[in-house]
Amino acid sequence: MNGFIAFVASHRAEMAARLGEHVLLVVASTAIAAAIGIPLGIIAARRPALSKPIVGFANLTQTIPSLALFGFLIPLPFIGGIGTRTALVALTLYAVLPILRATITGIQGVAPPVVESAVAMGLTPRQVLWQVEWPLALPSIVSGLRVAVVIGVGTATIASAIGAGGLGDYIFRGLAMVDPTVILAGALPAAALAVIADGLLAAAGRVADPRRRSKGGVAMVVALSLVVVAGAWFTKGSASRADVVVGSKNFTEQVVLGELVAQTIERATGLKVERRLNLGGTAIAHEALLSDGIDVYVEYTGTSLTAIFKEPPANDSDQVFNRVRERYAAVGLTLLPKLGFNNTFAILVRGDAAQNAHLSRVSELAGVAGRWTAGFGYEFLERPDGWPGLSAAYGLRVSGEPRVMDLNLIYRALAAGEIDLTAGDATSGLIEALKLVALEDDRHYFPVYDAAPVARSTMLLEHPEVAAALRRLEGRISAAEMRRMNYAVDGERKDPAAVVRAFLDMIGGIAPGE
Amino acid sequence: MTAIQFSDVSASRGSRGVLHDVSLAVAAGEVVALVGRSGSGKTTLLRLVNRLLEQDRGSVLVDGRDTREWDPIELRRRTGYVIQDVGLFPHLTVAANVATVPRLLGWDAARVGARVGELLTLVGLDANAYAARWPDELSGGQRQRVGLARALAADPPVLLMDEPFGALDPITRAELHGEFLQLQKTLRRTVLIVTHDMAEAWALADRIAILHEGRIIACDTPARLAESTDPRVMELVKHR
Numbered sequence A: 001m002n003g004f005i006a007f008v009a010s011h012r013a014e015m016a017a018r019l020g021e022h023v024l025l026v027v028a029s030t031a032i033a034a035a036i037g038i039p040l041g042i043i044a045a046r047r048p049a050l051s052k053p054i055v056g057f058a059n060l061t062q063t064i065p066s067l068a069l070f071g072f073l074i075p076l077p078f079i080g081g082i083g084t085r086t087a088l089v090a091l092t093l094y095a096v097l098p099i100l101r102a103t104i105t106g107i108q109g110v111a112p113p114v115v116e117s118a119v120a121m122g123l124t125p126r127q128v129l130w131q132v133e134w135p136l137a138l139p140s141i142v143s144g145l146r147v148a149v150v151i152g153v154g155t156a157t158i159a160s161a162i163g164a165g166g167l168g169d170y171i172f173r174g175l176a177m178v179d180p181t182v183i184l185a186g187a188l189p190a191a192a193l194a195v196i197a198d199g200l201l202a203a204a205g206r207v208a209d210p211r212r213r214s215k216g217g218v219a220m221v222v223a224l225s226l227v228v229v230a231g232a233w234f235t236k237g238s239a240s241r242a243d244v245v246v247g248s249k250n251f252t253e254q255v256v257l258g259e260l261v262a263q264t265i266e267r268a269t270g271l272k273v274e275r276r277l278n279l280g281g282t283a284i285a286h287e288a289l290l291s292d293g294i295d296v297y298v299e300y301t302g303t304s305l306t307a308i309f310k311e312p313p314a315n316d317s318d319q320v321f322n323r324v325r326e327r328y329a330a331v332g333l334t335l336l337p338k339l340g341f342n343n344t345f346a347i348l349v350r351g352d353a354a355q356n357a358h359l360s361r362v363s364e365l366a367g368v369a370g371r372w373t374a375g376f377g378y379e380f381l382e383r384p385d386g387w388p389g390l391s392a393a394y395g396l397r398v399s400g401e402p403r404v405m406d407l408n409l410i411y412r413a414l415a416a417g418e419i420d421l422t423a424g425d426a427t428s429g430l431i432e433a434l435k436l437v438a439l440e441d442d443r444h445y446f447p448v449y450d451a452a453p454v455a456r457s458t459m460l461l462e463h464p465e466v467a468a469a470l471r472r473l474e475g476r477i478s479a480a481e482m483r484r485m486n487y488a489v490d491g492e493r494k495d496p497a498a499v500v501r502a503f504l505d506m507i508g509g510i511a512p513g514e
Numbered sequence B: 001m002t003a004i005q006f007s008d009v010s011a012s013r014g015s016r017g018v019l020h021d022v023s024l025a026v027a028a029g030e031v032v033a034l035v036g037r038s039g040s041g042k043t044t045l046l047r048l049v050n051r052l053l054e055q056d057r058g059s060v061l062v063d064g065r066d067t068r069e070w071d072p073i074e075l076r077r078r079t080g081y082v083i084q085d086v087g088l089f090p091h092l093t094v095a096a097n098v099a100t101v102p103r104l105l106g107w108d109a110a111r112v113g114a115r116v117g118e119l120l121t122l123v124g125l126d127a128n129a130y131a132a133r134w135p136d137e138l139s140g141g142q143r144q145r146v147g148l149a150r151a152l153a154a155d156p157p158v159l160l161m162d163e164p165f166g167a168l169d170p171i172t173r174a175e176l177h178g179e180f181l182q183l184q185k186t187l188r189r190t191v192l193i194v195t196h197d198m199a200e201a202w203a204l205a206d207r208i209a210i211l212h213e214g215r216i217i218a219c220d221t222p223a224r225l226a227e228s229t230d231p232r233v234m235e236l237v238k239h240r
Helices: A002-010 A012-046 A048-063 A066-073 A084-108 A112-120 A125-162 A168-177 A180-208 A215-236 A252-269 A282-290 A301-308 A317-330 A351-356 A362-367 A378-382 A387-394 A410-415 A457-462 A464-471 A479-490 A496-507 B042-049 B072-077 B094-098 B100-104 B109-122 B140-152 B170-187 B198-204 B231-237
Strands: A244-249 A273-279 A296-300 A333-335 A345-350 A422-425 A436-439 A451-456 B002-013 B016-027 B031-035 B057-062 B079-083 B158-162 B190-195 B207-212 B215-220
Touching: A002 A012, A002 A180, A012 A048, A012 A084, A012 A125, A012 A168, A012 A180, A012 A215, A048 A084, A066 A084, A066 A125, A066 A282, A084 A125, A112 A125, A112 B079, A125 A168, A125 A180, A125 A273, A125 A282, A168 A180, A168 A273, A180 A215, A244 A252, A244 A282, A252 A273, A252 A296, A252 A464, A252 A479, A252 A496, A273 A282, A282 A296, A282 A301, A282 A451, A296 A301, A301 A317, A317 A333, A333 A457, A345 A351, A345 A362, A345 A410, A351 A436, A362 A387, A362 A436, A410 A422, A410 A436, A451 A457, A451 A464, A457 A464, A479 A496, B002 B042, B002 B190, B016 B042, B016 B057, B016 B190, B016 B215, B031 B042, B031 B198, B042 B057, B042 B158, B042 B190, B072 B079, B079 B140, B094 B100, B094 B109, B094 B140, B100 B109, B109 B140, B140 B170, B170 B198, B190 B198, B207 B231, B215 B231
Parallel strands: A244 A273, A244 A296, B031 B190, B031 B207, B079 B158, B158 B190
Antiparallel strands: A296 A451, A333 A451, A345 A422, A345 A436, B002 B016, B002 B057, B207 B215
């Protein structure tokens, strides 16, 4: 708890900004969803023939998992890309259903004799709607808004995966660093936000009840809501785009490398750098580059070759690098020199299990793995150079089907004994932190995964000093250095920015004129 | 003078014919009861008057003018409408319910307020005690009184009533019957009242029109109907 308080104290401004982004995402998406869902609900309530397809479509959007929805949206023109816009579209789609349903329920719940009387008294259709149906449906509509907002506060945490910011940044960062304090820094304010927003809307619902309607009450709810939104807008900070936007995927090493690239540019050029770290995977980071959402991030050559360009894996470091550089150049991206380490996959087992079974090589696994359960990240399980190829190359069989697990959780799951075998990053700091053992890839199955920055060529033309600065990182980071930095973050709970600062101070030669 | 004139009216709901060549003239200030079994077409006939429904053939004249020529909104604002379920607006107070049509007609607040007080008194409710109440705080009889006050608010020459006292207990019903007759003596409205209760028709109406399978098989004063030899009429009359 002390750690949490210290974290909050030292990250006050940043937390306020994330909270502000979160509130705006939820408020804006709910408002748009209300603007769509309420009129649609009114139409659907009047025409039952229309209501089935409308509600059906809204139901369908609700069943799409949020990350999958982001995946669909990112390549789309206008509404796609990464960042706030796509997050808003997704959150809006999720918020429409509860509002739509509540509107239909509310309108259809008005007693037929009441509507009949209204019509018979000579109210025009518009007057029937606004003077009779609307006020009577309002409590139901407000309850739909409450559901939408509470769902929105939760779902908006995932917006972080596509660089839209919000409190999810802490949750994903905390998961990547296996640091509950950081997770809490995102989860606690999100929970508080959900409770407060629900309370505010409950108050709005009471004000909407004609029996208790009072001008003071309405004014108070409106004023409170305005304060919340204005506060969020204020703390969110300026929205103007920085000179260079640095991205990273969502695991510790990527965050460290993102920080490394960002600080290198800052030290060498003095340009304004924005960080969009913790993007939700290779595809999202790559799409972000293509759609100008980010300017540069560090990728691994083997990943580019197979996962992005769909070519068969290869083992020659330079050959792979050159091939990938060509493919990137064709889509307007520049692959900068390799940073020095090869983050290939490592087959991991628990240290004590390795000792008991006298394991040090992957080929020795064949004898024991039949009794072991395996769990892998989704990418590893699906990629041709992942589990399918590995199990064929070594003739490996495990007990049952391998489980699909979140990348951030597999190390812990392994350490806790939930699984006995997994594939992790060869440079993961958690290997030491959780007393795991990486088995030697004695048949050289895994291809090379040399880390190298990929940048938008137009940005590099605009800022040639950025290319110059990043070239100076060539070969400066060994696998041991990378593991040490990862461990400093994962094992010693140090701030990635501080770890990178210390590293850059140590290697020197980055600042201009040196 | 004829206030409402049905001429050879046929109407259907969906594909089912409900009214067949119905003709009926209601004089101004007259109370006519429409009586018949469920499905005989009496509610349909009533709703043709304020154009909640429209006939397939024939014509309905209100104040000498075809309902299809009336602006339906204008027609409805000068036609009071009272139904069994009352249909008071639950989100409005008693006073606001009664004030609905006057406000739609753009009366100023002082006139509306005075009219509401006058009407509540007219239907036997203490205006001071009931004006600020909510509909769900009232008994069935009180709700029906408010419904009647609301229907009379803009002084409509025509009053349409569909089973207005059907949901009330016998004592309250008898009480309201008495008050209705009292009111009618002073107001002299043209009233079309649908009921399945022969005794009610007997008590309230100047003339009774008996509907049978979409046709009017008899229309006369209660006294004359009592002498009818038509077995279908005799069957209904004996339940009075």
